[in-house]
Amino acid sequence: MEIVTRIPRMRMLAPRLKRDGKKLALIPTMSALHDGHASLIRRAQIIADVVVVSIFFNPIHFQQGDEFEVPTRDLARDAELVANKGVDVLFAPSVDEIYPEDFLTYVTTDILDCRLCGANQPNYFRGVTTIINKLINIVQPHFTLVGQKDAQQSIIIRRMVRDLSMDTEVVICPTVRGSDGLVISSRNASLNPAERRAALVLYRGLQRAQELVEREGVREAATLTEAVRQVLETEPLVRPEYVALVDMENLNPLTTLADDSESLLALAAHVGQVRLTDNIVLSTGTT
Amino acid sequence: MEIVTRIPRMRMLAPRLKRDGKKLALIPTMSALHDGHASLIRRAQIIADVVVVSIFFNPIHFQQGDEFEVPTRDLARDAELVANKGVDVLFAPSVDEIYPEDFLTYVTTDILDCRLCGANQPNYFRGVTTIINKLINIVQPHFTLVGQKDAQQSIIIRRMVRDLSMDTEVVICPTVRGSDGLVISSRNASLNPAERRAALVLYRGLQRAQELVEREGVREAATLTEAVRQVLETEPLVRPEYVALVDMENLNPLTTLADDSESLLALAAHVGQVRLTDNIVLSTGTT
Incomplete structure (x- = not known):
């Protein structure tokens, strides 16, 4: 498995694979990999030839003053986890790599981003659409896999991809639950x-x-x-x-x-x- | 020259050219082609193998109530003009093709879009970034050519492409003036x-x-x-x-x-x- 931290390096993969007629799948994550991600990885391995997992904790989900805990980044542990699942590339850029100091461009999905979970978190889904848009542009995957667990997020991403004619297919995968019915999630x-x-x-x-x-x-x-x-x-x-x-x-x-x-x-x-x-x-x- | 009006058809061009190692250039226009565009076309022909001119009058530049004249669309005349310049593909989608009824996604470039010409036209540059983002996603050009004549627009497009890691190079071409110094423009x-x-x-x-x-x-x-x-x-x-x-x-x-x-x-x-x-x-x- 290759670990990539820089955008230009990550960009080199897709054109090479596309020349060889191979399909690429992207699974965007926010770190803290768990069994829900494992099911996305298995699905990606069925539909694509090469699987990229991105790990990026997105600071622009949050407003100044919001309370949130930046998860401790343990790249070695995450790399071992995804390598064990047979992932081909781990894309783990730093915050500075994704958001240079004078970053100004945002992608929004009006109306959808104010409903349900968006009602009390006004910037949250703007953060989701902006980072997912950028990750898709960098990785250029045939398939982008997201979980039904985050239903609103999945619906918004699918809408963004359709509205902006982005060249990827959004695959929404079933929620994974423990034997007691509780959703598997880092929270x-x-x-x-x-x-x-x-x-x-x-x-x-x-x-x-x-x-x-x-x-x-x-x-x-x-x-x-x-x-x-x-x-x-x-x-x-x-x-x-x-x-x-x-x-x-x-x-x-x-x-x-x-x-x-x-x-x-x-x-x-x-x-x-x-x-x-x-x-x-x-x-x-x-x- | 091929005239394309549908998105799926337009999407088919780039992958084919990229497999053959050919470079594609996009010149986005709002109709009413003039000598300024001709100079963009000449530049595109030098740096790329295949030149696509898009013609699309973007209604979301404007707010409800804004006075603006939708230019009469004369596809036959525009097609003849660009064909005479040796353009390979004219992409001329309808408004419904670009903006389905429940379109909700917008791309903004904060701060830059409020300055200069944006001060009195709050939605104008959101319209520019949204349509150019979508056109780039559809056409997937190596080069996107814009004019220094619209300096703020060029700077905003270049920033959007950089911020979102879009896979195109923005080429800003010099302003073309008449012999009296007046900018060549449809206005x-x-x-x-x-x-x-x-x-x-x-x-x-x-x-x-x-x-x-x-x-x-x-x-x-x-x-x-x-x-x-x-x-x-x-x-x-x-x-x-x-x-x-x-x-x-x-x-x-x-x-x-x-x-x-x-x-x-x-x-x-x-x-x-x-x-x-x-x-x-x-x-x-x-x-």
Whole structure:
């Protein structure tokens, strides 16, 4: 496996592979690799010849004054992890490499970036679209793999790629859960045992809504989101931020489950100091 | 010459050329082709194997309520003009092809887009960066040619390409002037004879500043811009909007001419109903 830290070096890979008719896949990550990433890597290995994992903690996700912890960068550990998974290239640029001092250009996806998780984090998705746009330009992958776990992020990235006619196919991969149903994520890893037990209500709430749709034919958004909230309320450690049923393309709030298309049931909640999200896709055709 | 109106068709060209080791150049235009474009085409033919001219009148340059005239699209005439110049491909997509109904993604270049011509046209440069970003993604040119005539636009495009690591080289070509010194542009073409005579003071003003720098060693921005304004004031038909000395990278206002680098002396003025711009590059090393 090759470790690349500089942009010009990374740019050299794609043209060479394309000349040989080979397909390149990019998996952008923010560090702290876990089993969710492993499933993206496996999928990438099936659809592409060469797999690039990028690790970059994006400081422009955050506003000045926001509290956030810059994860300690342990390149040696991350490199070993991805090398063990058979990844071909690890792209791990520094912040200065990506954002020179007079960096001024941003990519935004209006409306989508204010909904759900964007309501309380005004710069977050601008940070996502800007860094993912730049990474795609540098790596020039045939496929860009992202997780359904971050549903809003996936939808926004797919929209950006379509709107700007970027030459990559966004592949959205299923959420990976532990045997208890909890999403595998770096944030969940920072929960203490009591919080982790409490956090299980997130998926239980979503499953309750799915039951209502599938077994009782419920279609009203208010009934579904209220049912989720009731499950969340059984856990005093959990403080819900939002529970929403929205359409999958524009994240518009729905009053009833769409008939011909899939709908996204998404939530965010604070468990102790940690903010968690989860979601499922619902459709009236689900059996 | 091939005329292409659809994005998927246009996308097919670059990979084929790149496999053959050929270089592609893009000249983005807003229609109304003139001798300024002809000089960009000649330059493109020298540095690249295949030249694509795009013609697209960009509606998102403008805000709702802005007065602007959508130029009558005469594809047959434009096609004949560029074919006569030896252009290989004319890319002329419709507005619906570029901006589907639910288009939401925009590219901005903060700070730069509020200066000079951006001060009174808040969405203008967001429109420029968004459409040029999309055109570059579609055409995937080795070279993107723009004119020094639109200095701020050229500087912003070059910055966007650098910031987002887009895989193209921005080539800024010299301003083309008529024998009387007036910039060749579609806007100048709409002046009546009296206005056209009046408009000559724009370049005369800039030349006066250049004289002061070269012959009298003037360095102060205020002295230079005041000298330009005095020349502009000799023409009652001309109403200056701004005259500014700024640095070439960040468009920051300068108090004195930079010593080691080039500075941009730029102006905008209204002549009758027409808003005109002009600029020259000054350096203390000019002889």
